[in-house]
Amino acid sequence: MKETAKGIKGKFSELGVEIPAKEIEERLDTLVTKFKVPLDEARRSVVNYFLKEHNIARNEFYTGQSESPLLSISDISQDGKWITVKGKVAQLWDNSHETISQVGLIGDKTGTIKFTKWTSAELPDVVEDKNYLFKNVVVNEWGGKFQINLNKNSSIEEIDEEIEIGSSSVSFTGAMVDIQSGSGLIKRCPTCNRALTKGACTEHGKVDGVYDLRIKAVLDNGTTTQEALLKRELTEKISGMTLDSAIALAADALDQGVVLDHIKNGMVGRYYTVTGPRLDRYILVESIELQSNPDAALLEELITAAEVA
Amino acid sequence: MAGYVREVAKRVFAQEFNESNLTFKDGDEQYSPQYLLTPTGAKVNRLFIVGTLTEKEDIGSDTEYWRGRVSDPTGSFVVYAGQYQPEAAQVLVECETPSFVAIVGKPSTYTTGDGDILTSVRPESIQVIDGETRDIWVLDTAKQTLDRINALKSTEPNSVKAMEHYDPDINHYRGMVLHALRSLNENE
Numbered sequence: 001m002k003e004t005a006k007g008i009k010g011k012f013s014e015l016g017v018e019i020p021a022k023e024i025e026e027r028l029d030t031l032v033t034k035f036k037v038p039l040d041e042a043r044r045s046v047v048n049y050f051l052k053e054h055n056i057a058r059n060e061f062y063t064g065q066s067e068s069p070l071l072s073i074s075d076i077s078q079d080g081k082w083i084t085v086k087g088k089v090a091q092l093w094d095n096s097h098e099t100i101s102q103v104g105l106i107g108d109k110t111g112t113i114k115f116t117k118w119t120s121a122e123l124p125d126v127v128e129d130k131n132y133l134f135k136n137v138v139v140n141e142w143g144g145k146f147q148i149n150l151n152k153n154s155s156i157e158e159i160d161e162e163i164e165i166g167s168s169s170v171s172f173t174g175a176m177v178d179i180q181s182g183s184g185l186i187k188r189c190p191t192c193n194r195a196l197t198k199g200a201c202t203e204h205g206k207v208d209g210v211y212d213l214r215i216k217a218v219l220d221n222g223t224t225t226q227e228a229l230l231k232r233e234l235t236e237k238i239s240g241m242t243l244d245s246a247i248a249l250a251a252d253a254l255d256q257g258v259v260l261d262h263i264k265n266g267m268v269g270r271y272y273t274v275t276g277p278r279l280d281r282y283i284l285v286e287s288i289e290l291q292s293n294p295d296a297a298l299l300e301e302l303i304t305a306a307e308v309a
Numbered sequence: 310m311a312g313y314v315r316e317v318a319k320r321v322f323a324q325e326f327n328e329s330n331l332t333f334k335d336g337d338e339q340y341s342p343q344y345l346l347t348p349t350g351a352k353v354n355r356l357f358i359v360g361t362l363t364e365k366e367d368i369g370s371d372t373e374y375w376r377g378r379v380s381d382p383t384g385s386f387v388v389y390a391g392q393y394q395p396e397a398a399q400v401l402v403e404c405e406t407p408s409f410v411a412i413v414g415k416p417s418t419y420t421t422g423d424g425d426i427l428t429s430v431r432p433e434s435i436q437v438i439d440g441e442t443r444d445i446w447v448l449d450t451a452k453q454t455l456d457r458i459n460a461l462k463s464t465e466p467n468s469v470k471a472m473e474h475y476d477p478d479i480n481h482y483r484g485m486v487l488h489a490l491r492s493l494n495e496n497e
Contacts, residue, residue, distance in 0.1 A: 175318070175357050175411070175446075175449075177318050177355075177357055177413045177434075178413065178433075178434070218315065220317055220318045220357060222317065222318065222319060222320045222357070222449065222453045223317060224317060225314075225315045225317055225318075264434070264436070265436060265437075268411070268413070268434055268436045269359065269410075269411025269412075269413070269434075269436035269438045269442065270411070270438060270442050271442060271445050271446075271449075291442075291445055292441050293441055293444075293445075294441070294444040294445045294447075294448045294493065295448065298448060298452070299448055299490060299493055299494070302448070302451050302452055302455060302486075302490055303487065303490045303491065303494075305455055306451070306455060306483050306486045306487040306490060307487060
């Protein structure tokens with residue numbers, strides 16, 4: 001309890017108000033010992049009492065406590081943490097919930113993150129492509145992904161700075177150990193671009209699909225695995241097959257699966273380096289390179305390492 | 310699929326793989342994954358191997374059951390593919406020997422009447438590949454094996470377990486890696 005009292009005293013003196021430790025202790029003691037209030041609650045109540053007494057706004061006391069640190073989007077990694085983010089509104093999404101006033105994506109040069117602005121926060125609306133400082137927002141982890149929430153303790157300031165949205169590009173080298181189903185020749189929904197399963201879109205039902213080529217590959221470096229997504233352009237380049245020739249191949253065999261087999265035979269079991277932004281569990285591949293020669297320098301290095309016994 | 314993580318394909322030379330005899334499960338459930346622990350402490354549920362397919366033979370009676378030998382610089386992996394590995398078996402049927410193959414598969418063990426444990430590979434996929442990829446694999450596997458050898462004295466759980474069970478002769482495995490690496494130089 002002494003500790004708690006000291007803490008409170010310290011806080012107030014930071015705000016320029018000196019309160020005798022004894023007075024604080026007495027109040028705490030009364031609540032805790034006599035009225036059996038838990039210490040945390042007692043602390044809160046005592047703080048509020050002195051705030052009123054000295055006419056200090058609550059915010060002043062609590063923001064003084066800890067200004068949320070400014071983080072880059074790619075550094076956001078802790079659920080429940082209060083942070084400040086500087087970013088550009090990349091997208092605003094439709095939202096159907098009245099409890100949410102705005103939802104979308106904000107980005108900085110390190111990546112993008114979903115944000116949710118609650119109606120109860122009573123904050124001004126943000127505009128797409130404008131830059132803001134989002135103060136005191138809460139990180140929330142959902143399904144392994146991070147997002148930020150703006151509540152009534154948060155604030156939004158428009159800033160003059162022009163922020164470029166980048167995506168931190170990562171590289172991964174490993175053996176391609178698998179190509180997942182849903183790769184090769186697929187059909188997409190003409191309305192929403194989702195991949196169809198058995199000719200139906202999960203959103204729009206049975207539709208006439210549009211053909212596309214893609215590869216969902218699994219790379220493995222012996223320590224971890226990494227899923228990689230290749231869009232049509234790269235798929236055509238790396239497989240040596242155009243969308244039209246893939247369609248012809250499938251029509252010939254009366255089976256879309258032959259396209260996937262063809263791609264698998266050409267790629268699985270080989271070493272690749274892929275580079276691109278990370279999204280969820282995938283790398284959205286922007287460039288892919290076949291490792292075609294063993295690294296001679298590494299060979300020498302390893303021989304030396306193995307010889308030193 | 311919360312919590313589902315794809316098993317990493319470990320890199321192990323044939324000699325070390327064939328000298329492995331410790332299998333165990335993580336957890337007690339029926340579908341808990343099975344692992345093979347190798348003498349340098351690789352905890353293997355999946356393997357990636359690249360080598361030369363030197364022999365293949367249909368040893369099945371009613372249905373086809375293919376056995377293949379895949380050689381690397383240190384020894385040979387024995388590979389079995391039957392009706393439950395149709396794609397892999399098909400590749401074995403079609404490909405010529407010798408040829409370079411890349412295999413992703415699961416380790417499997419068999420205990421003989423004398424109590425000896427034999428290891429083999431049940432392939433998930435087999436692909437015919439080129440010699441360069443094979444060399445890259447040898448280098449890759451040498452590096453990962455050396456890393457494991459160097460970690461044997463650490464407190465890493467798999468290293469500790471390997472030391473307890475095998476008490477491996479470190480020079481033996483260093484020599485194996487060195488032999489494999491030197492074989493790459495001879496090719497040139």
